[in-house]
Amino acid sequence: MTEANDKPEVTLKSGSALEKTYVSGQFVCTGEVGPPMESSFHHVELFGNAMKGRVDSINLTDNQTAMTRLSSWAAAVKLIQMGLEPNLQMVCRDRNRLAMQSDLLGAYALGVRNVLCLSGDHQSFGNHPGCKGVYDLDSIQLINMVKRLRDDGCFECGAECKNNPKFFIGCAENPFGDPFEFRAVRLEKKIEAGADFVQTQCILDMERFVLFMERVRERGLHKRIYISPGLMPVKSAKMARYMQHGVPGMLVSEDFCQRLEKAENGKIAALDLTVDYIKQCQQIEGVSGVHVMAVAWEEVVPLVVEKAGLLPRPFAPFADNPAPITDEIKAMWAKAKVDGYLARN
Amino acid sequence: MIVAEGKPVEKILEMVAPFKKVLIAGCRGCVTVCLTGGEKEVGILASQIRMARSKDGNPIEILEQTEERQCDAEYNAKFLENVEQVDAIVSLACGIGIQYLGEKYPATPIFPGVNTLMLGANIDVGKWEERCMACGDCVLDKTGGICPITRCSKSLLNGPCGGSQYGKCEVSTPAKEDIPCGWQLIYDRLSALGQLDKMKEIIPSKNWLRAKGPRTYVREDLTLDRS
Numbered sequence: 001m002t003e004a005n006d007k008p009e010v011t012l013k014s015g016s017a018l019e020k021t022y023v024s025g026q027f028v029c030t031g032e033v034g035p036p037m038e039s040s041f042h043h044v045e046l047f048g049n050a051m052k053g054r055v056d057s058i059n060l061t062d063n064q065t066a067m068t069r070l071s072s073w074a075a076a077v078k079l080i081q082m083g084l085e086p087n088l089q090m091v092c093r094d095r096n097r098l099a100m101q102s103d104l105l106g107a108y109a110l111g112v113r114n115v116l117c118l119s120g121d122h123q124s125f126g127n128h129p130g131c132k133g134v135y136d137l138d139s140i141q142l143i144n145m146v147k148r149l150r151d152d153g154c155f156e157c158g159a160e161c162k163n164n165p166k167f168f169i170g171c172a173e174n175p176f177g178d179p180f181e182f183r184a185v186r187l188e189k190k191i192e193a194g195a196d197f198v199q200t201q202c203i204l205d206m207e208r209f210v211l212f213m214e215r216v217r218e219r220g221l222h223k224r225i226y227i228s229p230g231l232m233p234v235k236s237a238k239m240a241r242y243m244q245h246g247v248p249g250m251l252v253s254e255d256f257c258q259r260l261e262k263a264e265n266g267k268i269a270a271l272d273l274t275v276d277y278i279k280q281c282q283q284i285e286g287v288s289g290v291h292v293m294a295v296a297w298e299e300v301v302p303l304v305v306e307k308a309g310l311l312p313r314p315f316a317p318f319a320d321n322p323a324p325i326t327d328e329i330k331a332m333w334a335k336a337k338v339d340g341y342l343a344r345n
Numbered sequence: 346m347i348v349a350e351g352k353p354v355e356k357i358l359e360m361v362a363p364f365k366k367v368l369i370a371g372c373r374g375c376v377t378v379c380l381t382g383g384e385k386e387v388g389i390l391a392s393q394i395r396m397a398r399s400k401d402g403n404p405i406e407i408l409e410q411t412e413e414r415q416c417d418a419e420y421n422a423k424f425l426e427n428v429e430q431v432d433a434i435v436s437l438a439c440g441i442g443i444q445y446l447g448e449k450y451p452a453t454p455i456f457p458g459v460n461t462l463m464l465g466a467n468i469d470v471g472k473w474e475e476r477c478m479a480c481g482d483c484v485l486d487k488t489g490g491i492c493p494i495t496r497c498s499k500s501l502l503n504g505p506c507g508g509s510q511y512g513k514c515e516v517s518t519p520a521k522e523d524i525p526c527g528w529q530l531i532y533d534r535l536s537a538l539g540q541l542d543k544m545k546e547i548i549p550s551k552n553w554l555r556a557k558g559p560r561t562y563v564r565e566d567l568t569l570d571r572s
């Protein structure tokens with residue numbers, strides 16, 4: 001870790017805390033908030049606050065699972081107002097290149113520095129299944145568009161963009177999708193297109209992820225992109241089983257399901273599993289951090305992060321002064337019977 | 346070919362409700378091949394409408410005629426005699442044929458008897474699958490002869506997305522629709538051809554203007570000099 005600090009100063013592409021942490025060689029830890037299906041920032045504020053000083057950057061999902069939600073850029077700006085660092089997710093499903101670039105200009109002007117480029121779940125999964133899916137660009141073309149805006153100062157059409165946005169560019173990759181042999185190659189395509197970091201689909205099958213990382217290292221990709229595996233505390237054994245069979249592109253190992261099934265307290269076991277997976281990821285060559293994506297269970301991120309020994313965060317806003325846990329969050333912990341989690345051995 | 350499905354008779358009955366004499370116009374092209382709008386289907390639909398209307402005590406007179414192609418002015422001219430006798434036309438041709446026949450006889454209302462579905466192939470008895478969306482800039486050379494625009498649910502040019510698993514598209518539900526992942530098909534084909542390297546190339550963003558109408562196509566070498 002210190003070695004990286006001794007390196008001559010590198011020019012940062014965006015200057016975000018996320019980028020600084022990756023570049024410094026310190027282990028990155030990011031969180032995620034799914035904006036709500038209502039016109040209110042309560043949810044974003046509540047969970048943003050819970051993660052304040054405990055993660056380097058917070059992803060804001062973009063109409064996650066194709067459900068209409070408060071816009072990711074508005075939620076990102078809310079986090080900036082709170083002094084936090086957002087990572088703006090952007091999917092290709094809902095907007096064409098005009099709208100995406102216009103949102104990128106606006107988001108950057110309002111202080112957003114990280115963007116995560118995704119294809120997006122198919123619209124038929126969501127609450128407007130008959131809507132028109134846009135897919136003007138795919139995720140790889142989107143990555144390249146953001147890179148050209150940053151590095152060439154030009155729009156997708158080639159025309160000059162003054163005061164061009166300089167984002168730290170993220171992508172996703174799914175080590176559990178098929179064809180497996182192609183997944184590392186596809187990551188390489190994303191690197192070629194301009195991705196600086198990748199947050200993977202959540203790891204619920206460690207063996208497969210380890211295999212994926214082997215492929216990544218064979219191609220030397222870990223030297224060209226920062227890699228944060230996604231880690232998801234899964235609330236119940238039932239949910240793990242559902243994800244094992246019912247969610248396309250996901251693999252959940254038998255071991256993962258059984259550890260939840262056999263546990264006396266499933267919620268505690270879920271947190272333990274996540275912490276355990278984080279520690280395993282730290283041992284894998286080429287992994288630069290973890291992305292804690294507690295989907296619909298955001299309140300446990302502070303517990304997981306602290307238990308995994310990831311505090312204090314080196315460059316995160318409020319790192320030396322994490323926000324106190326609010327009563328509302330404490331009540332949520334108590335309800336799920338995880339309130340004593342940090343005191344456990 | 347162009348694949349179409351017949352509209353439910355109830356819908357067609359609603360369309361012709363105000364009329365006493367109607368022509369049902371068939372086409373011997375694609376809709377005959379996909380068993381939706383040929384001479385036989387014209388006959389069946391005519392009987393269904395006649396029966397339903399007499400049952401309601403509101404009989405209707407129906408003329409039947411099927412020609413070679415409704416996307417061709419010359420053949421559409423042959424409908425003249427019958428069109429002159431009716432209050433309305435129901436066409437069982439594809440969307441192109443319906444409109445083109447309507448253009449020929451602008452004074453007579455025309456109604457669709459079919460839903461035009463896709464440009465597809467008959468992959469099994471009674472089963473058709475889409476193969477092309479007429480995007481105007483064919484990329485089959487890059488994708489092993491399998492169309493990503495059509496066969497990938499998101500028309501991705503650099504797939505497969507993270508939802509591809511066990512050869513299926515993420516929208517596939519075994520109970521309802523079994524949809525292969527187009528990019529898995531492309532991968533398998535390129536792999537068999539020993540051309541997997543093609544999957545490494547980034548296909549740049551597409552000019553969708555070519556794919557979006559109204560499109561016209563003019564071949565100077567074929568146009569008649571009318572000056």
Ligand code: SF4
Nearest residue numbers: 477478480483484492
């Ligand atoms: S690439 Fe375009 S023209 Fe070629 S098969 Fe696909 S949709 Fe048709």
Ligand code: SF4
Nearest residue numbers: 497506514515526527
């Ligand atoms: S699963 Fe395959 S066919 Fe379906 S959207 Fe993804 S890449 Fe396209």
